[in-house]
Every structure is written in structure tokens, then in C-alpha cells.
Amino acid sequence: MFDRLKSQPEDPILAMMEAFRADPRTDKIDLGIGIYRDAAGTTPVMHAVKTAERQLVESQTTKSYTALSGDPAFIKAMAGLVLGDRDMSRIAGAATVGGTGAIRQGLDLVRLARPDARVHIPDPSWPNHRAIIQAVGLTCVTYRYFDAETGGVDIDGMIADLSAVRSGDVVLLHGCCHNPTGADPNAADWHRIIATLAETGATVLVDLAYLGFGDGLDADAEATRQMIDTLPEVIIGVSCSKNFGLYRDRAGVVLVSAADADQARVVQGNLTTLNRLAYSFPADHGARTVEMILNDSALRADWSQQLSEMRGRINALRQALATALRDRTGSDRYAFLGSQKGMFSRLPASPDEIRILREEHGIYLIGDGRMNIAGLSQEDIPRLAQAIATVCA
Numbered sequence: 001m002f003d004r005l006k007s008q009p010e011d012p013i014l015a016m017m018e019a020f021r022a023d024p025r026t027d028k029i030d031l032g033i034g035i036y037r038d039a040a041g042t043t044p045v046m047h048a049v050k051t052a053e054r055q056l057v058e059s060q061t062t063k064s065y066t067a068l069s070g071d072p073a074f075i076k077a078m079a080g081l082v083l084g085d086r087d088m089s090r091i092a093g094a095a096t097v098g099g100t101g102a103i104r105q106g107l108d109l110v111r112l113a114r115p116d117a118r119v120h121i122p123d124p125s126w127p128n129h130r131a132i133i134q135a136v137g138l139t140c141v142t143y144r145y146f147d148a149e150t151g152g153v154d155i156d157g158m159i160a161d162l163s164a165v166r167s168g169d170v171v172l173l174h175g176c177c178h179n180p181t182g183a184d185p186n187a188a189d190w191h192r193i194i195a196t197l198a199e200t201g202a203t204v205l206v207d208l209a210y211l212g213f214g215d216g217l218d219a220d221a222e223a224t225r226q227m228i229d230t231l232p233e234v235i236i237g238v239s240c241s242k243n244f245g246l247y248r249d250r251a252g253v254v255l256v257s258a259a260d261a262d263q264a265r266v267v268q269g270n271l272t273t274l275n276r277l278a279y280s281f282p283a284d285h286g287a288r289t290v291e292m293i294l295n296d297s298a299l300r301a302d303w304s305q306q307l308s309e310m311r312g313r314i315n316a317l318r319q320a321l322a323t324a325l326r327d328r329t330g331s332d333r334y335a336f337l338g339s340q341k342g343m344f345s346r347l348p349a350s351p352d353e354i355r356i357l358r359e360e361h362g363i364y365l366i367g368d369g370r371m372n373i374a375g376l377s378q379e380d381i382p383r384l385a386q387a388i389a390t391v392c393a
């Protein structure tokens, strides 16, 4: 049996983490894995999470199974967080294993409905998008997205490609804080994107892995909310890994906005079955912690405050790096770092320059130049800027 298996390619991020760990240099800088770090270099358990977990341990009387689609109070709270006070009668939802599980279940739902659907993803995108699309047996195609010259969105190219999408296809969009580029559409761009999608008859899959890391919780959900108001069918994969700092607890939700309440009921049954087939019951601890935070006004305010401090820190790091690079290069070539959103930006560097940064300067980024700005410390910035200015042409 197993002699028929082919070796899987090494995950470039995990391989880089290994190399970073093995590097004895004390001033090495890790810009690879996508986690938030505070000024002390740690990825903290958020205060509200600690408090909610304590309350949960004290108050929980059973660990018996929840529902197949997860704790309904969690799904409702997450739907409220993402969609605001919209009518929920045409929304179906299921708790999932993190945001990855939400994307997986959303794509499996598409496969059940239309096994011949093509899924259009931005170029570039989170590498796992293509991998999951292909793993569920759907066809993956790309649309133009990033303009490497400006560090922004190639909105005309994107609109041209989206106009050609067929009815019955799926268009995957990063709801905010695009990974790996940090380049997000502005309000006018979103308007054009949504109007174009409305004409195509495509179903949209929004990946919301960084809600609250861009401009704020409501601002980051705005484009998704407009899609719900305008388009008949939207799937949303939401992760609680980054904004609740619950990475390893694997909390997430897939929400589906269907054409009407009857269709939403059928979708709900399918999501429940997909959970049953994948893992029966989704994990509960992280989800329940999130639900407790969102449904308690003091915990919610504390969480939202800490999230806004995290966002402020990332934006301050962005500004500091853009300024340090302007000072060292005498140009505005890296000004895009200051205006992009979320944890990531993409350094316009060749594979050779990325190798030199790693070998000669102990600066680790993955092969496509993605940098995790949220993993930096202020102290690293002068050295990082100097190395980039020296190495990158």
C-alpha cells in the first residue's frame, strides 16, 4: 500500500522555521511564520481569553458533545461580529477547525453543489487556497490582483479578469489584510469588484483570517457586508486564530448567505453533514471562549481594546520600517509598506536577494518575499532596513 505514496513537497514556511531555529546568530530576524508578536517578542494569550477560559473552567459542568455544526451561540455571535445586525434568516453556519477548516468545508460545499465549478483565486494568494481547492477536486484558476510596481491592487486587471468569470464559478476574495501582499482594495475598488461580481452570477468565497488587523473590526468587515447585501450567494470562512490569539485552539466558522431562508436550511443540513463526515463534532474550547467574550460586554470591550493595540503596533512597525527604508535608500520605493494592511507585505526581492538576506544577515523570509511585519520588534528595524537597502537592487 504505502509504497504507492509519493513524498509530499516540504512546506516552505515550516522548512524555514527549522533553519531559523538551527541558526546560532543571536541577532537573527524571523519574518516567516504568520504570527503576531508583542514588544517582548511573545505571542500573548489575550487578557479576555484568559478571563473567559478561567470562567469556563469554573462553570462548565459537562464536556458532552455539542451539536454537529458546533455551539449555536458561537455561530450566532460570530455571525453578528462579521455581519453586524443584518437579518440572519438566510444565513447558515457551522463551527470549524480554525479558518482552514472553514475554507475546507466551504469548498467541500461547493463541490457537493457543483463539482465542475472553477475557483478563481487572486495571484498571489495564501498557498493553502490552491492546495485545498485541488484536494477537494475542484479546478483552481487565478485572477490578476497584485501590482508589484506600486505595491497596490491591479484593480483594472482584476476587474477585467473577474468580468470573464462564468456563472456557477466561485471567486475567492481576501476580505481584508491580503496574505501575502498586504495590498487591499480601497472602498471605490470594492464597489467596482462587487458590481462586477453581481453581473457574473458567480458565488463568492470570502476568506476572513485577519478581521480587526487592518482598519478595525467594522471597517474590515465592510466589504463582506456589502457583498451580503448585494450578492445572492456568499460563503465566508472566518478564523479566530489571529484576532483572538487562539491559534492552537482551532476556532473558526463557515457562514453561508443563501438566496433565501429555504435554501439556507438546505445549506445548513449540508454543512452539518460535512462536519459529520470530517470530524463529527468540531472542537469546542476555543469556540466557547470566543462566544463568552463576544456575549459579555466587559470581556468584549477588553478584547476589542487589546486587538486595537495589536493593530496599532503593527501599523507603527509599518511606518517605522517605511521611514527607515526611505532614509537609507533616499527613495520612496518602500512607501507602500506604510499604507498596506495587516500582518504581511511582500518585499520586491529576487530569490538570490532573499538568500543573501538569510545567509549573510540572518534575516529569514519565505521565497516569495513575504514578510511578517507583525513578527518584528522596533529594535530590529534599523538593522533590517540597512540589510534590505544593502542587498536589494
Ligand SMILES: Cc1ncc(COP(=O)(O)O)c(C=O)c1O
Binding pocket: 034, 097, 098, 099, 100, 101, 103, 126, 179, 207, 209, 239, 240, 241, 247, 251, 252
Ligand atoms: C489567508 C488565510 N486564510 C486562512 C488561514 C487559516 O487560519 P487558521 O486555520 O490558522 O485559523 C490563514 C492562516 O494563516 C490565512 O493566512
